[in-house]
Amino acid sequence: xxxxxxxxxxxxxxxxxxxxxxxxxxxxxxxxxxxxxxxxxxxxxxxxxxxxxxxxxxxxxxxxxxxxxxxxxxxxxxxxxxxxxxxxxxxxxxxxxxxxxxxxxxxxxxxxxxxxxxxxxxxxxxxxxxxxxxxxxxxxxxxxxxxxxxxxxxxxxxxxxxxxxxxxxxxxxxxxxxxxxxxxxxxxxxxxxxxxxxxxxxxxxxxxxxxxxxxxxxxxxxxxxxxxxxxxxxxxxxxxxxxxxxxxxxxxxxxxxxxxxxxxxxxxxxxxxxxxxxxxxxxxxxxxxxxxxxxxxxxxxxxxxxxxxxxxxxxxx
Numbered sequence: 001x002x003x004x005x006x007x008x009x010x011x012x013x014x015x016x017x018x019x020x021x022x023x024x025x026x027x028x029x030x031x032x033x034x035x036x037x038x039x040x041x042x043x044x045x046x047x048x049x050x051x052x053x054x055x056x057x058x059x060x061x062x063x064x065x066x067x068x069x070x071x072x073x074x075x076x077x078x079x080x081x082x083x084x085x086x087x088x089x090x091x092x093x094x095x096x097x098x099x100x101x102x103x104x105x106x107x108x109x110x111x112x113x114x115x116x117x118x119x120x121x122x123x124x125x126x127x128x129x130x131x132x133x134x135x136x137x138x139x140x141x142x143x144x145x146x147x148x149x150x151x152x153x154x155x156x157x158x159x160x161x162x163x164x165x166x167x168x169x170x171x172x173x174x175x176x177x178x179x180x181x182x183x184x185x186x187x188x189x190x191x192x193x194x195x196x197x198x199x200x201x202x203x204x205x206x207x208x209x210x211x212x213x214x215x216x217x218x219x220x221x222x223x224x225x226x227x228x229x230x231x232x233x234x235x236x237x238x239x240x241x242x243x244x245x246x247x248x249x250x251x252x253x254x255x256x257x258x259x260x261x262x263x264x265x266x267x268x269x270x271x272x273x274x275x276x277x278x279x280x281x282x283x284x285x286x287x288x289x290x291x292x293x294x295x296x297x298x299x300x301x302x303x304x305x306x307x308x309x310x311x312x313x314x315x316x317x
Contacts, residue, residue, distance in 0.1 A: 013044035017092030019148030034082035045075035239283030
């Protein structure tokens with residue numbers, strides 16, 4: 001397919017798929033949703049319209065957002081009805097291959113031959129899901145995160161057989177929604193869940209070893225390195241802290257925990273070449289030199305986040 005995506009369908013209208021449908025509708029895309037049966041689809045449609053009003057009334061969405069959702073979001077009587085004639089179909093059914101496979105086959109049978117078919121899987125390899133399709137060249141992963149109306153990042157995952165021509169229209173569509181895309185290679189878990197699951201695994205190990213309670217681990221994560229993550233990723237953070245500092249830290253961790261926490265070669269190679277981050281030689285993503293603007297941004301960002309957290313108070317339990 002070529003050109004702009006103006007009509008879409010979302011198959012699976014639960015909290016994940018429904019949120020995606022809201023996001024697309026607020027961007028002016030006509031969206032049809034389909035769920036397990038017409039009755040379920042109608043209930044989901046009603047919920048999505050109601051939620052949009054609630055979010056707008058609470059100041060969580062821009063004025064007029066609910067009206068856009070009501071105008072552009074429609075309930076379809078079946079998968080075939082939802083996908084007929086659309087430019088893009090987003091599959092968002094449960095993360096089970098035995099469920100996704102038949103749904104993808106039904107989408108391909110009813111969709112336009114040139115329609116882009118996307119899956120919102122968060123962990124399953126795209127190439128494995130692609131085996132359910134006769135023509136997998138127009139198939140890719142478009143991974144939104146829950147709650148979709150508020151999480152700004154989207155992973156785009158092409159498999160080896162994806163036609164490169166389908167990616168730019170999807171990137172342009174996501175940009176219209178105000179979100180940011182990252183192109184990711186087709187490996188199980190992609191980027192988001194490989195990092196997220198590794199963090200959880202190590203957090204559980206820390207609790208099992210008696211180092212800290214789950215509650216204290218959460219405090220440490222959200223008030224220290226997690227505090228930086230809305231503004232900087234791990235590579236930028238390491239560049240600012242000093243790659244030589246990280247290399248030394250890894251040596252200590254390797255001494256106590258073995259090779260699994262040894263310094264990666266990518267890091268030691270940079271340090272050996274004199275690249276310590278912003279303070280000398282540049283780093284992974286940040287050049288060396290005058291970083292006064294970066295430091296000013298960092299300090300302002302952290303201070304304003306502190307103000308927001310003070311305003312919101314502690315999360316309810």
